[in-house]
Amino acid sequence: MAYGHASRTVAYGQRVVALSASDWVRAAARRLAADGVDAVRVEPLARELGVSKGSFYWHFSDRDALLGALLEYWREAGTAGVISQVEDEAGTDPADRLRRLARLVFAHADKGFDGAVRAWAAREGRARDALRAVDDVRVAYLVRLVTDAGAPDADRRAAVLYRTLLGEYAMRHAGADPLDRDAVDALVDWALSR
Known part of the structure; x- marks a missing residue:
């Protein structure tokens, strides 16, 4: 909807x-x-x-319907919308798309939404299912970009990129300064190295 x-x-x-x-x-x-x-x-x-x-x-109809809509909003805004934006803005080169994606998501101030969904998923099956589906889509997109760029070991590199982002969100939510653009670019350079 x-x-x-x-x-x-x-x-x-x-x-x-x-x-x-x-x-x-x-x-x-x-x-x-x-x-x-x-x-x-x-x-x-x-x-x-x-x-x-x-x-x-x-x-x-009830609170449960709102919670379902909330999970759908998280899935759309935090995943499909971001992927569409990267695909629309970054051209056809997979390395350029990966760099644009990393800069976009690492610059984003999550404000605790992603972490709150993860905490919710620890206690409820519906949220856990939504979380797994979102994580799968996000990681698969990273794997595709790393693979299309010709870098080896795409599954491992995508996992490191994604888990680094999740750690970044958690640290920022706790008051840490964000990674700067040079650090994000260095992470992408590592993911694309051959």
Whole structure:
């Protein structure tokens, strides 16, 4: 389901607010990143958005439906959307695409969303299944780029790139400074070395 197309205007106090399902999903993503999946609740989200719970039920049947939409949003925004952006912007050379991908994802400030989904996946099967599917797609894309660039041992190199990114997100979430562009480029140079 593509979020953001349908909206419903809700009167709240003296103001009128038009919310779409994507507004609820983005608010849920912020709450998940900040406080974990247990904090993704309808009433606090409604207060944050300045609307009644009725707005929520216009778009979702229940909290479980919102959580499913949240996983889909994470999959789309954090994986398919990034891959599409790299494919559209970086040309046909796989080394250029890998460099563009690394610069893009290492420059991205995750704000804890990826880590929060991983914590959720440690306790719930649906989130774990979504996590495995996303990890598989991401790593397969890295393997393809490294392979197409002609570098050996693509599976191992893709795994090191991906796990380095996950570590980078975790360290930044804990307050560490981000890797600089030279360090990211050196990592890509290693992955592409023959």
